[in-house]
Amino acid sequence: MSEINRVLIMGNLVRDPEVRKLPDGIALCAMRLAVNRRFTDREGNAKEDVCFVDVDAYRGQAETCGKYLHRASSVLVEGRLKMDQWDDAATGKKQSRLKIVADIVHFLGQPRGEDGNENGNGNSQGHGNAHGNGNQPARNIRPAPGARLPSPAARR
8 A cells, every 4th residue: 555645834933943964964954833723613713723843854955944044934845744753861751753854845935145134135036945046936946856746737
């Protein structure tokens, strides 16, 4: 039986992304997203539910996310779920956490430039992704090598 592990999620960064190098030299960018869901309860009151999701990006994508994203940046993440498990040193209990490993991170807002300003070089069109320079329209960005795309009919 075939398995599908695919996630598509949009939200805002809760804090600045944290980039670090793993022992083998690969860059890792850890991000935390807040995903809001607005709904009306049975009594007709407007409600909001917030879900916090951890996202990891690797290699060049990690470095690009660290360079251009910041707290409150809006992103759309395409990736897969991964379960981390470990033993808590203090209590000895097993711990686990579900997170997303990003294949592609689309920047939906104004990316931060190398100088730290919101608009980068002032030429931003408000979106891009971690495969581009953050200053190009998303429609001009090519998917990552090996990325699976929906059929043309599904993209409409």
